Amino acid sequence: MNTAAVYHRTDSEYAFLYGDRDHLRLRLRTAAGDVKKVSLLYGNFVEGSYTHWYDGDGSAMQKYLSSDYFDYWTATIEEPIGHLPAYGFLVEDFSDNQYLYGDRGLVIDSPSARSDVATNYFRLPYMHEIDRVMSPEWVKKTIWYQIFPDRFSDGNHDNDSKVTKDWSDNQPSSQDFYGGDLQGIINHLDDLADLGINGIYLTPIFKSPSNHKYNTSDYLEIDPTFGDKNVFKKLVDAVHAHGMKIMLDAVFNHGGDESAQWQDVLRNGQKSIFADWFVIHDFPIHFHETELAYRPDKNYESFAFTKDMPKWNTANPEVQDYLIGAAAYWTKEFQIDAWRLDVANEVDHHFWRQFRSKIKSINPEVFIVGEIWHSAGPWLNGDQMDSVMNYGLTSDVNHYFVDQDITASQLVSQYNDRLMNYRDQTNEAMFNLLDSHDTMRIKTRAKGNMNLVKSAFAFLFLQPGTPDIYYGSEYGMAGKEDPDCRRPMVWDKQQQDLNMYDFMKRLIALRHDNWQILSEGKIFWDKVPVENRLLA
Amino acid sequence: MNTAAVYHRTDSEYAFLYGDRDHLRLRLRTAAGDVKKVSLLYGNFVEGSYTHWYDGDGSAMQKYLSSDYFDYWTATIEEPIGHLPAYGFLVEDFSDNQYLYGDRGLVIDSPSARSDVATNYFRLPYMHEIDRVMSPEWVKKTIWYQIFPDRFSDGNHDNDSKVTKDWSDNQPSSQDFYGGDLQGIINHLDDLADLGINGIYLTPIFKSPSNHKYNTSDYLEIDPTFGDKNVFKKLVDAVHAHGMKIMLDAVFNHGGDESAQWQDVLRNGQKSIFADWFVIHDFPIHFHETELAYRPDKNYESFAFTKDMPKWNTANPEVQDYLIGAAAYWTKEFQIDAWRLDVANEVDHHFWRQFRSKIKSINPEVFIVGEIWHSAGPWLNGDQMDSVMNYGLTSDVNHYFVDQDITASQLVSQYNDRLMNYRDQTNEAMFNLLDSHDTMRIKTRAKGNMNLVKSAFAFLFLQPGTPDIYYGSEYGMAGKEDPDCRRPMVWDKQQQDLNMYDFMKRLIALRHDNWQILSEGKIFWDKVPVENRLLA
Ligand SMILES: [Ca+2]
Ligand SMILES: [Ca+2]
Known part of the structure; x- marks a missing residue:
């Protein structure tokens, strides 16, 4: 048996x-x-020494998912929270060797190894409801x-804005404005309801000079080109009246260079009351309005090394109060249902623990989704986020169905390993997507082949x-990478792919049912068969 | 190569x-x-796509510790916090096959696999000082x-107490009192300083009817048989004047049945304002002063199922305020240097995060040690405890040096796996012990063979x-399991093993140097050679 491959980690996704x-x-x-x-x-740790629950053959685990390298075994135990579980795995190979795998690692199975309750079993000493990893139930629906x-x-x-591009011009540059706003969303909620949508996710809407608004100037104001607090309140109420949820996008890794705080630091340097709100290596700051993003002498941290998105010092309690306070404000005063956290992986865990604690204390039913493209285990242990944008699955699906450069068994292998990276309830809350404002649109990736897109x-x-x-x-909208994937919505019926709409509507209905x-x-x-590009 | 055995986990002890x-x-x-x-x-994730830091041979990792099943490879990177690390491992087997191991698992090494910066590297997206796992520097000394x-x-x-046993009677029962107190400790600080001791760890001293005081009645009072707050203040000052630290024992898993809160619940049942302070399954409570610990109808949670140590409901914010508030009180008002947390593994993580946050905000130099006998990774990620009582090492050392039932290579194998369970700074803060009030004394385990004890x-x-x-x-005190391991201190010079004292004093001096x-x-x-029972 491949003894070095046997793996379990207690109090984790295992x-x-x-x-x-x-x-x-439990998983193995x-x-x-x-x-x-x-x-x-x-069995129960304390009782083990006299009930000998470790005698006998144990209960068989199910071989559940498999990948090219691994088999994952699983079992579910119904046992009241509050007992004192101890557990071990009896692992039998095809030569009938049997091992006991526990807190001391793998040992040859024997009566003495089994009876050593104090050392050779994994312990999950007491199962606390308050530590349970859980997401709001509504998310799955x-x-x-x-x-x-x-x-x-x-x-x-x-x-x-003063200058807006014509809606019919579907070649946006990165600087263009089209005039879309919150009232426009309100106007189309009936359409979205007809499609079967019951959750609206808006990229940032707070005050910001850009069209994408990922460089926030003021977290407590709606951008005036999108509306104001009154129209936003109207939107939230209308969303809820349609039986939908609303998710906002919070950019807490960095601010925008037009924020009052950054401007104050530019003016007053080290003497600014906001000098410690950013991650500045030394003063004076090397910042030039007119220069390009990358500068060898840049002496402050920023998102992706750009000059105009200075990184917040989220370890500073004043910054925590400001940013988390803003999220609390929208959650409490406007009944926001969910937060999508931009560049969540570059913000410290300590900050996210505080964020979750505050937001869930206002409303435990709020859903928290991080933007993390890689494996996100460290953020998904119940103390920070409920979910992440599942770009890993995006990639698997695109490679198999669209690019067709991996086989079905590769897809299954990769995806199974991915599923086993997280607890089941986390998988059930994963934010699954094929494309976004940050990627090429799937239709373009599929070179217009709508059958692939539908699959x-x-x-x-x-x-x-x-x-x-x-x-x-x-x-059926198309678009290459940003800015092309951010074309104006196709409201012109002549240009709408109604066959796709019909497919999507039926698919959504199937999912709801x-x-x-x-x-x-x-x-x-x-x-x-691989050529089908379909899996059951 | 054994591909399924290759393991790394980012943002962890690896x-x-x-x-x-x-x-x-980093470890692999x-x-x-x-x-x-x-x-x-x-390299840097953002820069990867144009600097191609992933070209070339990479930098060799050191094969560091090994066990029967595993080799652990390590490398240390000097890179400022705040960059955006991405990393992968080139793993070469003895048949000259080379693999790249990253966020997608193990793949055959190839230029295209390497250049896929977005998917095939582990990410530790931004290294934050505030998330760093660290213990106070003084602990190591x-x-x-x-x-x-x-x-x-x-x-x-x-x-x-009214009845105390004579100090010369070295056969304590579990109910005996001997009269030891805080003034007695003060009186002997010079002796301890002479030995080289610079940290005093006291088992519980708060108000409690037992001799061991693990069933606390009042967390805000010194037990009157030990002294009062004045003499405790005197003790702390004297300890500090001797250049020593002081650690108290906090029992936050459960209270004692004489606490005002439990008594109120017994009197008022479900109507008690403390009814939700404990983990009670239904009312009325089945509690009988005179009965034995284990009862089939016991309907509340308690430590080890005993009747007189009812478990606190640490998910209740009032309980959190009371217990953490008490710890904060002693930390702030009496300048306590460290806390040992009794039965720490059965209390929820949420509670310990709050505990740490509060105590470290009062004094970041306070040391936090959990009583956890099994592998304690989930408590040692920087957000809860600094250290645990290292009973795993106790067991290894006893088996090798005292019981002599494992070989040197088994000791090394077990201990190396154990070391690789934790971050290095956690290992450097491990609370290492050979025996305690909860175990047989080592001299007795060694059947009086002081050479084994010294080794x-x-x-x-x-x-x-x-x-x-x-x-x-x-x-050279002896003693079997509790209560025998709690004999009165041997102050009678005739009974002291002065050779052992001399050995210990020299060993301590060696450690200090x-x-x-x-x-x-x-x-x-x-x-x-195994027969030496010594390792260099
Ligand atoms: Ca408009
Ligand atoms: Ca006394």
């Missing part, structure tokens, strides 16, 4: 409370095809629709998680 | 900030003897001395961590 408070779910990883049987020995407000619908010409969407909607549609995908089994059910893969 | 703020330490685990070479590819106050020295007969102490003092001596070990290299140095094992 051992966690799931679903009802009484369920403990072994080398693929290497192990015949895994059984679980499980939600189909999201991502809106880039400047490009969705212009409902009020009075708030337009990819169908696969996405059958997975555990909460699926998302980037605005206009339902009408079956959300529970799709989200919480077990996954089984059937092998199908 | 990837962490170490020492100076500019050092990132492979199957023992299976891999010829591991090299590290490392400290030699602890554990005192069980009722049994150490009686400095004031006026505060004795075990010598090994302990050469390890990274902060070594501890259980009171009286310096004079070499604490930095012993604590922070790299570990190398030389093979020596």
Whole structure:
């Protein structure tokens, strides 16, 4: 047996409370095809020395998902929270060798190894409800629709920027404004409801000089080209009246260079009361309005080394109060249902713990989604985020269905490893998407082949998680990378792909009818010919 | 190559900030003897796409510690905090196959795999000082001395319990009182200083009816048989005047049945204002003064299922305020240097995060040690505890040096796996002990063979961590399991093992002279004949 491949980690995605408070779910990883049987020995630590729960054959674990390298075994225990679980794995290879795997590692199974309750079992000493990793239940039932407000619908010409591009011009530059706003979204909520959407995700709407608004000037104001607090209140109320949820985008890694705080630092240097709000290596700051983003002498931290998005010093309690206070304000005063956290991976864990604690104290049903493109385990242990944007799945799906450069078994292998990176309830809350304002649109990636696009969407909607549609995908919108993926919404009926709309509407209905089994059910893969590019 | 054995986990004991703020330490685990070479590819994520830092051979990692199953490779990177590290491992086997191991798992090394910066590298996106796992620097220089106050020295007969056993009677029952107190400790600080001790760890001293006081009645009062706040203040001042630190024992998992809160619940049942302070399954409570600990109908949670130590509901914010408030009180008003947390593994993580946050805000130099006998990774990620009582090492040392039932290579293998369970700075703060009030004394385990005892102490003092001596070990005190391990301190010179005292004093001096290299140095094992029972 491949003994060095056997892996378990307690109090992690390998051992966690799931679903009802009484369920403990355990996983064990072994080398693929290497192990015949895994059984679980499980009991109460204190009682072990006299009840000998570790005698016998244990209970068989299920070989659940597999990948090219690994088999993942799973078992669910129904045991009240508050007992004192100890557990070990009996691992049997194809030569009938049996090992006991516990807190001391792998040992040859023997009565003496088993009876050593104090040392040879994993411990999850006491299962506390307050430490349970959980997301709001409504998330699993939600189909999201991502809106880039400047490009969705212009409902009020009075708030337009001085120069706006004509809506029919579908070649945006990175600097263009189109006049889209919150009123435009309100005007189209009936349409989104018709499609079956019940979650609206808006990229940033707070005051900012850019069209994308990821360089926030003021976290407590709606950008005037989008509307004001009154129209935003109207939007939230209308969203809720449609039975939908609303998610805002918070950019807490960095601010914009037009913020009052950064401007004060530029003016007053080290003497600014905001000097410690940013990550500045020395003064005076090397900042020149007119220069390019990358400068060898830049002496402050910023997003992606650009000059105009200075990084917040989120370790400073004043900054924590300002940013988390702003999120609390919108959550409390405007009944926001969810937060998408921009560049969440570059902000410290300490900050996110405080953020979660504050927001969930206002409303425990708020959903928190981080923008993290790589494996995000350290943020998903219940103390920070509920979910992340699942770009890993995006990549797998695109490679298999669209680029067609991986096989079905590669897709399954990669995706299974990915699923086993997180607790099941985290998978059930994953923010699943095929494209966004940060990527090429899937139709363009598929070179216009709508069958491939539909297959990819169908696969996405059958997975555990909460699926998302980037605005206009339902009408077959195309676009290369930013800024081309941010074209104005196609409202002209002549240009709408109504066949795609019909497909999307039926797919959404299917998901709504079956959300529970799709989200919480077990996954089984059937092998199908590669040329089908479909998996059951 | 054993591909399924290759393991790394980012933002964990496998990837962490170490020492100076500019050092990132990485580890990789492979199957023992299976891999010829591991090299590290490392660079800045954003810059990767144009600087191609991933070209070339990378920098070689050191094969550091090994166990029966695993080799652990390590490398330390000097890179300012705040950059955006991406990294991957080039793993070369003895058949000259080379793999790239990153966020997507193991792939055959190729130019295209390497250039895929967005997907095939591990990310530690931004290294934040505030998330760094660190313990107070003074801990590494400290030699602890554990005192069980009722049994150490009686400095004031006026505060004795009505019935006390004669100090010369060294057969304590679990109910006996001997009259030891805080004044007795003050009286002997010069002696402890002479031995070289610079840290005093007291088992609980708060108000409680028992001799061990692990069933606290009032967390805000000194037990009257030990003294009062004045004499405690005197003790703390005297400890500090001797250049020593003081650690108290906090029992936050459960209270004692004589606490005002539990008594109120017994009197008023569900109507008690403290009804939600405990974990009670239903009312009325089945509690009978006169009955034994285990009852089949017991309907509330308690420590080890005993009846007289009801478990606190630490998820209740009122309980959090009371218990953490008490710890804050002693930390702030009495300048306590450290907390030992009883049954720390059965209290929720949420509570410990709040505890740490509060205590470190009062004094960041306070040391926090959990009582956790098994692997304690989930508590040692920088947000809860600095250290745990290292009973795992206790067990290894006892089996090798005292029981002599494992070989030197088994000791090294087990201990190396154990070291690699934690970040290096955590190992350097481990609370290392051979025995305590909860175990048989080592002299008794060694059947009186003081050469074995000395070998075990010598090994302990050469390890990274902060070594501890259980009171009286310096004079060769013996004792079987509780209550026998809690005999009154041997102050009678006729009964003191002065040879052991001399050995201990020299060992302590050696540790003081070499604490930095012993604590922070790299570990190398030389093979020596098993019969020596000594390792260099
Ligand atoms: Ca407008
Ligand atoms: Ca006394």
